[in-house]
Each structure stands twice: as C-alpha cells, then as structure tokens.
Amino acid sequence: MKNLDSMGITAATIGISGLLMALSASPAAAAQDGKAIFDRNCSVCHSVMPPPKTAPPIMPIASRYRQKFTSKADGVARMVSFMKSPSKEKVLADPQAISRFGLMPPVQLSDAELNAVAGWVWDQGASGGWGPGSGQGGRMRRP
Numbered sequence: 001m002k003n004l005d006s007m008g009i010t011a012a013t014i015g016i017s018g019l020l021m022a023l024s025a026s027p028a029a030a031a032q033d034g035k036a037i038f039d040r041n042c043s044v045c046h047s048v049m050p051p052p053k054t055a056p057p058i059m060p061i062a063s064r065y066r067q068k069f070t071s072k073a074d075g076v077a078r079m080v081s082f083m084k085s086p087s088k089e090k091v092l093a094d095p096q097a098i099s100r101f102g103l104m105p106p107v108q109l110s111d112a113e114l115n116a117v118a119g120w121v122w123d124q125g126a127s128g129g130w131g132p133g134s135g136q137g138g139r140m141r142r143p
C-alpha cells in the first residue's frame with residue numbers, strides 16, 4: 001500500500017506542475033502578469049509587506065533596488081540574475097537576510113516570466129514609506 005500511496009502523490013504532483021506549465025505557457029499572461037507569477041512562485045516565502053514569512057518582504061527589497069539603480073531596466077536585470085542563481089555576492093537588498101533566512105533557492109522560470117515578476121517587484125517600491133533612511137537593509141539590527 002505504501003507504494004500505491006506514493007504513486008498517488010507523484011501523480012498529483014505531476015498533475016499540478018503540468019497545470020502550472022500550461023498556465024505559464026501562455027506568453028501574454030507570462031509577459032504581463034508579474035503579480036500572478038509572484039503569487040504562484042514567490043509568495044510562499046515572501047510577503048509583500050512586513051512581517052516577513054521565511055524571506056524578507058518584497059516592498060523594502062524593491063525600495064533598496066530603487067536606491068541602487070536609477071533605471072528600472074538595470075534593476076530588473078540584476079534581480080533576474082539573482083533569481084536565476086542566488087549567491088552571497090549578488091545579494092543587494094539585505095546582506096543580513098542570508099544569515100537570518102538562508103540563501104534563496106534558484107527560481108525555475110522562463111526569462112519572460114522572470115522579467116515580468118522582477119518588473120512587478122520593482123514597481124512595489126514606488127509606494128509606501130520605505131525611502132532612504134528608513135533603516136531597512138544592511139544596517140537593520142537583528143534581535
């Protein structure tokens with residue numbers, strides 16, 4: 001019976017990932033809906049606003065990127081590169097996040113989807129009071 005059970009789980013997993021692939025295979029949706037991509041692939045770890053889940057919230061990260069890059073294209077490109085292969089060297093938003101949460105695992109998405117979701121993340125930095133001097137980022141104290 002154990003075998004049957006695990007086969008059932010595998011079949012269900014394949015079913016779900018097949019469905020996700022079918023959804024993300026639609027280029028128009030992938031190009032435009034960064035928010036939907038975020039909800040499906042990132043929100044399990046990232047909240048948008050504090051308090052954090054198992055990763056730093058998106059809005060302060062986005063503000064940090066906007067402080068470091070003047071153009072959205074540059075910020076998005078850097079974020080995409082980080083998501084494909086996160087590393088300590090590439091961390092830009094919050095160097096202490098790694099010791100607090102661990103390094104982010106690589107994201108398995110197409111370039112179009114990565115660009116869409118990074119563009120959405122960038123846009124989250126536009127609103128809210130996370131401007132320079134708000135204490136977010138490298139100098140944030142750990143409890």
Ligand code: HEC
Binds near residue numbers: 038046121
């Ligand atoms: C399994 C959990 C997990 C998932 C899923 C995840 N992240 Fe992360 N992410 C983390 C953690 C932990 C950190 C902080 C440590 C680090 O920077 O590696 C992080 C950091 C980041 C950063 C900051 C990088 C920097 O320069 O400091 C960005 C941007 C980011 N994530 C975006 C995303 C996006 C967009 C997705 C979805 C496509 C995503 N993450 C999915 C866990 C996750």
